[in-house]
Amino acid sequence: MKTHLCELLGIRYPIIQGGMAWVADAALAAAVSEGGGLGIIAAANAPADYVRAEINKLRAKTDKPFGVNIMLISPVVDEIVELVIAEKVPVVTTGAGLPNKYVPSLKAAGITVLPVVSSCGMAKMVERAGADAVIAEGGEAGGHIGDLNTMALVPQICDAVKLPVVAAGGIADGRGLAAVMMLGAVGVQMGTRFLTAEECSIHPRYKEKIIAAKDIDTITTGKRLGHPVRALKTPFTRAFLKNEGDPGMTPEELEAFGSGALRKAVQEGDEKGGCFMAGQSCGLVKRIQPAEEIMRETVTQAEDILKGAVRWVK
Amino acid sequence: MVFEKIAQLVADACDMDVKEVTKETSFEDMELDSLDVIEVVMAIEEEFKINLETGDDLKTVGDLVKLVETKTGA
The missing domain is CATH 3.20.20.70 (Aldolase class I)
Known part of the structure; x- marks a missing residue:
């Protein structure tokens, strides 16, 4: 080709x-x-x-x-x-x-x-x-x-x-x-x-999570902030979505909540606080x-x- | 004149009454995202026969008016 x-x-x-x-x-x-x-x-x-x-x-x-x-x-x-x-x-x-x-x-x-x-x-x-x-x-x-x-x-x-x-x-x-x-x-x-x-x-745990992920295992957060992010469904992304739906959370607070989460996933494999960014094709990997x-x-x-x-x- | 034309194009882009558009109106208030703003910029370019070469750093209708006035020397 x-x-x-x-x-x-x-x-x-x-x-x-x-x-x-x-x-x-x-x-x-x-x-x-x-x-x-x-x-x-x-x-x-x-x-x-x-x-x-x-x-x-x-x-x-x-x-x-x-x-x-x-x-x-x-x-x-x-x-x-x-x-x-x-x-x-x-x-x-x-x-x-x-x-x-x-x-x-x-x-x-x-x-x-x-x-x-x-x-x-x-x-x-x-x-x-x-x-x-x-x-x-x-x-x-x-x-x-x-x-x-x-x-x-x-x-x-x-x-x-x-x-x-x-x-x-x-x-x-x-x-x-x-x-x-x-x-x-x-x-x-x-x-x-x-x-x-x-x-x-990336941290071995990130790779394990990608390999284990199925078709429905990603989620989109950050729509309210105007820059949506797709990542694996994890405690972090679920908490982010919950906060996003909370009118009491200001955009600044939301940004602060998400800050550093990708680094935690990549370097530490932090399953709770990490944002494991991944596409919908993860089920094919x-x-x-x-x-x-x-x-x-x-x-x-x-x-x-x-x-x-x-x-x-x- | 520049403002009126731009206000109309912006109003068309988000189906609002042109009377509600002011220079202070922000794209965020109108729920226009960056891709919508690019469409507005392209419509303005066609209307005024100019190239704006931008789209990212614009926040309000007033920003657009200022930019077009600079480009057209109006």
């Missing part, structure tokens, strides 16, 4: 690893890139020094293309943009808003820019700003999510822009990859499936395996399905 995304990014498999905050570090990103996909280091809210150190760690492990995900509402977003330009990072993905004001300087530095979008309007805006492709992420995804689902969002975005479209949200195997290619996508971004990559450094194997399995399965699909048309 070779798609336009492979050519655009210089990768073997049309698979991008999600820029998961606290999760997507140099170890995971290097394994994905070395394995033939596009590994992503998540800058999230981290200081530039941390991100620079992760970039250096990744470069010590692989010379393959990789990316940095820039979270646009980070307090240090300007410094991160300067850093990726100075470091000549090959690819940037962006999340949590419109990256338009940064696109010209990123492009001038020769960086390939792929914003994550959740509506046709956003996709058109970033196309106009000069983005190279868009990642259309549906609400099945884990972490911060939009409203539309992948099935409805991807073909509409394919119609709205001329840019290549990468699909994300709800995709964890070759069936998902084959399906979104039928919708017009040229590749996928997967997050949840990579949580159980051997090279992913069955075991711990190397990142390269995850991608090879996904692409092989998609190839078989796509070859077999011709039987429907006679």
Whole structure:
């Protein structure tokens, strides 16, 4: 399988690893890139020094293309943009808003820019700003999510822009990859499936919880705050939902209640206080395996399905 | 003139009476999320034949009016 995304990014498999905050570090990103996909280091809210150190760690492990995900509402977003330009990072993905004001300087530095979008309007805006492709992420995804689902969002975005479209949200195997290619996508971004990559450094309990999770085990919190988050149903997310429904809780109190919960899940595996972000595809994630194997399995399965699909048309 | 046109586009976006829209009206009060605001921005761009290149840092109708006035030199 070779798609336009492979050519655009210089990768073997049309698979991008999600820029998961606290999760997507140099170890995971290097394994994905070395394995033939596009590994992503998540800058999230981290200081530039941390991100620079992760970039250096990744470069010590692989010379393959990789990316940095820039979270646009980070307090240090300007410094991160300067850093990726100075470091000549090959690819940037962006999340949590419109990256338009940064696109010209990123492009001038020769960086390939792929914003994550959740509506046709956003996709058109970033196309106009000069983005190279868009990642259309549906609400099945884990972490911060939009409203539309992948099935409805991807073909509409394919119609709205001329840019290549990468699909994300709800995709964890070759069936998902084959399906979104039928919708017009040229590749996928997967997050949840990579949580159980051997090279992913999250707490072992986080991985166990993902493997144990069934179809109905995620929940969306934070709708009242205007930025919904999908995570596993745990004592923390249940308590958050309860607080969200309590009119006595101010938005500030709610934010404070949620603060630090993702870090507790990732670093401590804290089953009570942790927020284990995960997508609806968690029920498809069955075991711990190397990142390269995850991608090879996904692409092989998609190839078989796509070859077999011709039987429907006679 | 700029305000009236923008107020109408905003009112259309959330099915409210244009008379209720003031410069102080915030998108949050109107239950418009960031994606809705992008749609409003695109409608304004079409109306005024300009490029706003923004959408994220706008909080109120007044912010939009100010931005359009800067762009059009009105």
